[in-house]
Amino acid sequence: MKGLTLDRLRVTRGDTPLVALDLTVAPGEVVTIMGPSGSGKSTALAAIIGRLGQGFRASGRILLDGRDVTDLPTRARRIGILFQDDVLFPHLSVGGNLGFGLPSSVRGPARRARIEEALAQADLAGFADRDPATLSGGQRARVALMRTLLAEPAALLLDEPFGRLDVDLRAQIRSFVLDRARREGLPVILVSHDPEDAAAAGGRIVAPRPSAGT
Numbered sequence: 001m002k003g004l005t006l007d008r009l010r011v012t013r014g015d016t017p018l019v020a021l022d023l024t025v026a027p028g029e030v031v032t033i034m035g036p037s038g039s040g041k042s043t044a045l046a047a048i049i050g051r052l053g054q055g056f057r058a059s060g061r062i063l064l065d066g067r068d069v070t071d072l073p074t075r076a077r078r079i080g081i082l083f084q085d086d087v088l089f090p091h092l093s094v095g096g097n098l099g100f101g102l103p104s105s106v107r108g109p110a111r112r113a114r115i116e117e118a119l120a121q122a123d124l125a126g127f128a129d130r131d132p133a134t135l136s137g138g139q140r141a142r143v144a145l146m147r148t149l150l151a152e153p154a155a156l157l158l159d160e161p162f163g164r165l166d167v168d169l170r171a172q173i174r175s176f177v178l179d180r181a182r183r184e185g186l187p188v189i190l191v192s193h194d195p196e197d198a199a200a201a202g203g204r205i206v207a208p209r210p211s212a213g214t
């Protein structure tokens with residue numbers, strides 16, 4: 001089946017249940033996981049990418065386009081994730097940062113071409129040699145997204161990626177990210193505690209576990 005399936009995904013810490021999710025996110029669909037602080041939203045995403053910290057226990061299966069990725073290491077899962085504090089590497093140019101997302105099999109002129117293409121798509125043509133410190137918050141957010149997409153993920157997770165932006169920019173970046181993901185036909189899970197994000201995503205809204213409320 002196409003899309004991202006969480007098949008009885010459960011995460012506990014000690015005796016505390018944190019995550020209970022059963023859902024399939026179709027290609028191009030956005031599902032929002034909403035809940036108060038500490039309700040397990042980030043834990044759910046950590047489980048999906050295979051980066052749970054010590055003391056957490058997970059069960060269930062994670063399927064991506066029918067592939068069971070549950071036991072694969074993070075990179076091999078091909079799940080892209082964008083965080084609120086997604087910082088660009090300060091010692092690399094904007095182009096260098098984007099190159100970091102590209103598979104190492106893309107070499108030479110093809111590499112440069114892919115980076116230029118990504119910059120153009122993010123309305124940042126000509127920015128390849130810029131120092132990330134000279135970019136605006138919105139420009140940095142777009143570079144971070146393109147870096148994630150250049151890795152050609154089969155699904156995209158968004159962990160409150162718009163949190164730090166001011167209201168106008170927030171709406172603008174949110175639609176840029178969501179439009180882009182829809183156009184690429186990626187299943188998307190958006191984590192947020194902001195009903196406005198959920199409304200803008202326009203899809204299903206779920207809690208990290210049934211009792212965690214929305």
Ligand SMILES: Nc1ncnc2c1ncn2[C@@H]1O[C@H](COP(=O)(O)OP(=O)(O)OP(=O)(O)O)[C@@H](O)[C@H]1O
Pocket residue numbers: 013018035036037038039040041042043044053193
């Ligand atoms: N490393 C850790 N050690 C101990 N407890 C942790 C750790 N990480 C998370 N927790 C606990 O697990 C629970 C879920 O945390 P999580 O970060 O998933 O919540 P969240 O819904 O993403 O919160 P927020 O909206 O504040 O980011 C919380 O009770 C938190 O205190």
